[in-house]
Amino acid sequence: MTRLQRILIWIFCAGVALWLVAPTLVIVPISFAEKKSLAFPPDGFSLQWYANILNSPDWSGSIVSSLKIAAIVAVVATVIGTLAAMGLAKMKAGPGGILRAILITPMIVPGVVLAIGIYAVYLDHQMVGTLVGYVLAHSMLAIPFVIIAVGASLAVFDTRLETAAASLGASRITTFFTVTLPLIAPGILSGLLFAFVTSFDEVIVALFINSPTLKTLPVQIFASMTRDSDPTVAAVGTLIFVLTSFTIAVGLWLGTRRRRS
């Protein structure tokens, strides 16, 4: 490859990287706007929209609901998904493959179809706007991510270690907690994280099943954006962006450090 071609590809990819990250950054200055407007660039400086997150029950309430639902979903989906991944790993290829394909379906069904169906069922059973309703729907959506993450860990797990523990007299339960679990912990942890984020970001099902008393943050953001130009959305978005970038950066840094040492 000539030098010129190399430079051109570098410029092109720098542009793509910029296009991936930069547009989202536009919300940061907006979050400090002085007037109630989403115009860019904003005039003046104020922290009132950050204060508004805390003061307005619509915002603080939806953040608390989202965190609560996402935390429960993370635990429920991780437990059920990890069990399923372990079962799949022990099954024969044929039936295991079919079951695996079935368990991945939540990823490919278009969100709106699911949302209509879940809304119909929840209306019939008085589950609209209930914690159980959110947890049930979001756990189902998160299961495939847990199965994929834990399954990847199990694929490289040496099952002879379990046999060794059993031959030394450990019960199945002891073997699981002292041998299997510590070794597949990274997969379970990333499954947990995926499940949390799946629930925290989910918008379409939540848009159908929310109620004034229980709504999640994405629904509140969506409602605010379609209703008026309130920079509080930008303040919330900025917080999400900073927290997410920080978590990923720390994760990547820890990952490379461990691999090098």
Add this chain to the structure above:
Amino acid sequence: MPKLLRQPAWLVLPAILLLVVALGYPLLQVVIRSFTDPEPGLGNYTWFFSRPVNMTVFWRTFEVAGWVTVLCLVLGYPYAWLMTAVGPNMRLLLILCVLVPFWVSGVVRTLAWVILLQDSGVINKVIMALGFEKVRLIRTQTGVIIGMTQVLLPFMIMPLYAVMRGIDLRLVQAARSLGARPVLAFLQVYLPLSLPGVFGGAVIVFILGLGFYITPALLGGPRATMLSTLAQQQVLQQLNWGKGGAMGVILLASTLVLLAIAARFTRRRYQISGGSK
């Protein structure tokens, strides 16, 4: 423990139960309502396919998903290649640029695009500063495609990178040393080897694009409505469960047909490559 209880199938049971309750039963309800509400029959489907407005939205959904897939491929292919060709620190930076938008919620990224594309937004200010006429971007198909391409690009780059990372570059060198020009070595050696990634990424992006809700709903207006938005409006605003359900079934069926074609295509490819060995 009785032998029956040791079957690995028991471990999968809770997940299957959850799927039956929260996925299978609701989907069944959508299908049933599409055929029975307000009256039994194919009324909702004949209504959908006989209205030109609906068909416009139907084809637009495929058109937008197609454009987004092509644009993601054009932007993602060189990027994924570069990820395999740089040192570890640079690679980490490039991965970070893909992962951050992947994890930051789609709602927040769409909010950013609303701010950028609005009539008095940054892009229009730049366009006018350069002396051109103001362009209408928000509530247009172009705006939806721009926003969706950015939101879905990570789903293209990751499968591409996963496949390209495993390509043995000595094969390309071998082609070069046998006298192939760089373009020919790329077209005949590297490109075919990277096709599984291209194919995987394209299928994921196209299917996600077909069912995408949030970006089209906020960036597209009445003139850029997609199937998901139309189905949502039918149910939540018009309370037309049957019509909304029929649209949902049509969307789901399109997705399944595409997946079946994709599965068949990959299987045949594998058979061909397996047979030539």
